[in-house]
Amino acid sequence: MGEATPLLELRGVSKRFGAVEALTKVDFTARLGEVMALVGDNGAGKSTLIKGIAGIHTYNEGQIFFDAKPVTINSPRDSAALGIEVVYQDLALADNLDVVANMFLGHERTQAMGMLDEDSMERTCIETLQSLSVTTLRSVRQEISGLSGGQRQAVAVAKAVMRNSRLVILDEPTAALGVAQTRQVLDLVRRLADKGLAVVLISHNLHDIFEVADRITVLRLGQNVHEFMAQQTNPQEVVHAITAGKMLHVPGMAEVEIQ
Amino acid sequence: MKTTPSSPGSGLAPATAPASGSRFAQYMQRMRSGELGSLPIILGLILIVIVFQVQNQNFLTPRNFVNLIVQMAGITTIAIGVVYVLLLGEIDLSIGYVSAVAAVSMALLLREPISLPWPLAVVVALLVAAAVGALHGSIITRFQVPSFVVTLAGLLAWNGVVLILMQGAGTVIIQDQTVLNIANAYLPPALGWALALGGVALFAYSQFTNVRARNQRGLTNRSTAITIVQVALVALLSLGAVYFANLDRGVPFIGLLLLILLAAFSVLATRTKFGRYVYAIGGNKEAARRAGINVERIRVMVFMISSVMAGVGGIILASRLRSVDTAAGGGNLLINSIAAAVIGGTSLFGGRGKVSSAFLGALIIASIENGMGLLNLSAGEKFVITGLVLLAAVLVDATSRRGQGGAKR
Numbered sequence: 097m098g099e100a101t102p103l104l105e106l107r108g109v110s111k112r113f114g115a116v117e118a119l120t121k122v123d124f125t126a127r128l129g130e131v132m133a134l135v136g137d138n139g140a141g142k143s144t145l146i147k148g149i150a151g152i153h154t155y156n157e158g159q160i161f162f163d164a165k166p167v168t169i170n171s172p173r174d175s176a177a178l179g180i181e182v183v184y185q186d187l188a189l190a191d192n193l194d195v196v197a198n199m200f201l202g203h204e205r206t207q208a209m210g211m212l213d214e215d216s217m218e219r220t221c222i223e224t225l226q227s228l229s230v231t232t233l234r235s236v237r238q239e240i241s242g243l244s245g246g247q248r249q250a251v252a253v254a255k256a257v258m259r260n261s262r263l264v265i266l267d268e269p270t271a272a273l274g275v276a277q278t279r280q281v282l283d284l285v286r287r288l289a290d291k292g293l294a295v296v297l298i299s300h301n302l303h304d305i306f307e308v309a310d311r312i313t314v315l316r317l318g319q320n321v322h323e324f325m326a327q328q329t330n331p332q333e334v335v336h337a338i339t340a341g342k343m344l345h346v347p348g349m350a351e352v353e354i355q
Numbered sequence: 356m357k358t359t360p361s362s363p364g365s366g367l368a369p370a371t372a373p374a375s376g377s378r379f380a381q382y383m384q385r386m387r388s389g390e391l392g393s394l395p396i397i398l399g400l401i402l403i404v405i406v407f408q409v410q411n412q413n414f415l416t417p418r419n420f421v422n423l424i425v426q427m428a429g430i431t432t433i434a435i436g437v438v439y440v441l442l443l444g445e446i447d448l449s450i451g452y453v454s455a456v457a458a459v460s461m462a463l464l465l466r467e468p469i470s471l472p473w474p475l476a477v478v479v480a481l482l483v484a485a486a487v488g489a490l491h492g493s494i495i496t497r498f499q500v501p502s503f504v505v506t507l508a509g510l511l512a513w514n515g516v517v518l519i520l521m522q523g524a525g526t527v528i529i530q531d532q533t534v535l536n537i538a539n540a541y542l543p544p545a546l547g548w549a550l551a552l553g554g555v556a557l558f559a560y561s562q563f564t565n566v567r568a569r570n571q572r573g574l575t576n577r578s579t580a581i582t583i584v585q586v587a588l589v590a591l592l593s594l595g596a597v598y599f600a601n602l603d604r605g606v607p608f609i610g611l612l613l614l615i616l617l618a619a620f621s622v623l624a625t626r627t628k629f630g631r632y633v634y635a636i637g638g639n640k641e642a643a644r645r646a647g648i649n650v651e652r653i654r655v656m657v658f659m660i661s662s663v664m665a666g667v668g669g670i671i672l673a674s675r676l677r678s679v680d681t682a683a684g685g686g687n688l689l690i691n692s693i694a695a696a697v698i699g700g701t702s703l704f705g706g707r708g709k710v711s712s713a714f715l716g717a718l719i720i721a722s723i724e725n726g727m728g729l730l731n732l733s734a735g736e737k738f739v740i741t742g743l744v745l746l747a748a749v750l751v752d753a754t755s756r757r758g759q760g761g762a763k764r
C-alpha cells in the first residue's frame with residue numbers, strides 16, 4: 097500500500113481571505129487506489145483546501161502536481177478536465193432541475209443541432225444509480241426539491257462517480273445521513289478506491305474514517321500537522337493531532353487567532 | 356444556499372430501482388403536489404371568455420378573435436424575453452423603452468434622408484437592441500450590481516434617447532409596405548389551412564417518434580393516452596383557430612410569426628445546453644458555477660435576448676400603429692409585458708417557468724383589455740381588474756412553491 101503512486105500532490109499551498117490565513121504552506125497527497133481522509137476541527141481549512149483543487153478559488157502560493165506534472169487549476173473546468181470530481185458539503189445541486197439534469201449539469205450530451213440527448217442521459221443516470229445500489233429514488237425525473245437529504249447525497253455522489261473521474265473528493269458525505277445510508281456511502285467510497293481511483297474523504301466521524309481510510313491527513317488552523325497510515329495509528333492519536341498537533345509554521349496573524 | 360431539508364414524508368420509502376416515471380399516476384401526482392402547470396391559467400382564460408361573452412355578444416366573434424391576435428402580438432413577443440430574464444431570477448425594467456429605441460431607429464432609417472431598404476433597417480434596429488442588452492448585461496455582471504437598478508437606469512436613459520432621436524418630431528409615419536404588412540397582413544385561407552395541417556402533423560410525428568425511441572431504449576413513457584389527448588388538443592385548437600380566423604380576414608401573418616418565435620424560444624429553453632444553464636443558474640447559481648458553467652456569459656446573453664425581443668416587439672407595435680411617436684414604449688407596455696410572463700406562470704423567484712407562459716399571460720391581458728373595451732369600461736376599471744389578475748397569479752406562484760417540499764421560501 098505504501099507504494100501506491102501519488103495522483104495529486106500539493107506542495108506548500110497557502111490561501112488567504114483578507115487578513116485570515118485559512119491555509120499555510122500545506123502539503124497534501126492523494127494516491128491511486130487509496131482513500132485519503134482529511135480531518136481537522138471546524139474551520140481548520142479542509143473545505144478551503146479542496147476548493148483550491150476543485151478550481152472554486154486559487155491558492156495564493158504553492159504548487160499542484162497531477163500525475164507528477166505541474167498543473168494550474170483556475171476554474172472548475174480545469175479541474176474536471178484533469179478528472180477531478182467533488183461532492184460538496186453544501187450539495188451543489190439545482191433544486192429546480194430533475195435528477196438527470198443535475199447529474200449531467202455542465203456535461204450534457206447533445207445530438208443533432210445541439211439538442212440535448214435526454215434519453216441517453218436518462219439511461220446512463222439510471223444505470224449509474226443502479227450500479228451504486230441506490231434504490232430509494234422513485235424516479236430520475238423527480239425534481240431535487242422533492243428529495244430527502246440522503247437522496248440528495250446519493251445523487252451528488254453518483255454525479256461525481258458517473259464521469260470517468262480519477263480523483264473523487266467527498267466533503268462530509270455522511271454528515272446528514274442515517275445509519276443505513278451512511279453504510280451505503282462508506283461502502284461506495286471503499287469501492288471507488290478498490291476500482292483504482294484516488295479518493296479524498298473529509299469527515300468529522302473518526303469511526304467512519306478508520307473503517308475506510310488508508311491514510312489520514314490532519315489539518316489544524318490551516319496547517320498540515322501530520323499524515324498517518326491508518327493501520328499504524330489509533331483514534332486517540334488522531335484526536336490529539338487534531339486538537340494539539342504541532343504547528344510547523346508560525347501563524348501569520350497572531351491577533352487573528354486570539355479573536 | 357437552499358439546503359433546507361424537504362418536508363417529511365416526501366418519498367423516503369424504499370422503492371424499487373429508480374424508474375423514469377409511473378405514467379399517468381405520476382402525472383396526477385405532479386398536478387396534486389402543486390405543480391399545476393398551465394391548468395389554472397387555462398381555466399382562468401375560459402372564465403374570462405365566458406364572462407365577456409355573456410356581457411357582450413361581440414366578444415367571441417371571428418372579427419374580434421383576429422383583432423385579439425394582433426393586439427397581443429407585441430406584448431407576447433416582449434414577454435418571451437421577460438420569461439428568460441425571470442428564469443434567471445433577474446428583472447429587466449428597460450424593455451419598454453428599449454422596444455421604442457428599436458422601433459424609432461427602424462422608422463428613422465426607413466425615412467427620407469437615409470431611406471434604407473426594410474431588411475437592413477430592421478436588422479440594424481435589432482442590432483442596436485442587442486447592443487443595449489449586452490451593455491446592461493455587462494454592467495450587471497462586471498460590477499455585480501442588481502439588474503433591478505441597472506435596468507431602472509436604462510428605463511430612464513432609453514426614454515431620453517427616444518426623445519432625442521425624435522428631435523422634436525411628434526410622429527414618424529412608416530410607409531414601407533413590407534414593414535406595415537408585419538402586423539397588417541393576413542394569410543390566404545388555403546395557406547392558413549396548409550400551415551395548420553403541416554404544423555399538427557409535425558407535432559404528432561415528433562411526439563410519437565419520441566415515444567417510440569423511449570420504448571426502444573427501455574425507458575418508461577408518458578402514457579400513450581396522454582400523448583394522444585395532447586396531439587388531439589393541439590389539432591383541435593390550431594384547426595379551430597384557422598377555421599375561426601378564416602371566417603373573417605384570415606390568419607394574421609403576425610399570428611404565424613408569434614408561433615414561430617414561441618416554438619423557437621421554447622426549444623432553446625428546454626432542449627439546448629443554453630436553456631438548461633439558464634434554469635440551473637436561476638435554481639442555484641453556485642451549483643451552476645461549480646458545474647463549470649460560464650454563469651456571467653449566460654447572464655449577458657439573456658439580457659441580450661430580453662432587449663432583442665423587446666426590439667422585435669417594438670417593431671411589431673410600430674407596424675400595427677403604422678408610425679412611431681414620442682410616447683412609444685411608454686404607458687403600461689413594461690408592466691403588461693412583465694405581468695404577461697408572471698400571469699402565464701413564470702416564477703418571479705427564478706428557475707421555474709416556460710416560454711409558453713408569455714403567450715398565455717399575454718392572451719389573458721389582451722382578452723381583458725379587449726373585452727373591457729367592448730364593455731366601454733374606463734381605463735381606471737381596466738387597470739384595477741388587470742392588477743387583481745396579476746395579484747392572483749403571483750399568489751398562485753407563491754402557494755404552489757410552498758407545496759414543493761418547501762425547497763424555497
Ligand SMILES: Nc1ncnc2c1ncn2[C@@H]1O[C@H](COP(=O)(O)OP(=O)(O)OP(=O)(O)O)[C@@H](O)[C@H]1O
Binds near residue numbers: 137139142185
Ligand atoms: N470565502 C471565505 N471568505 C473568508 N473566509 C473564509 C472563506 N472561506 C473560508 N474562510 C475561513 O477559512 C477558514 C477555514 O474554513 P473551512 O471552511 O475551510 O473550514 P473546514 O475545515 O471546512 O471547517 P468545517 O469542518 O466546519 O467544514 C475559516 O476560518 C473560515 O472562516
Ligand SMILES: [Mg+2]
Binds near residue numbers: 143267
Ligand atoms: Mg468544511
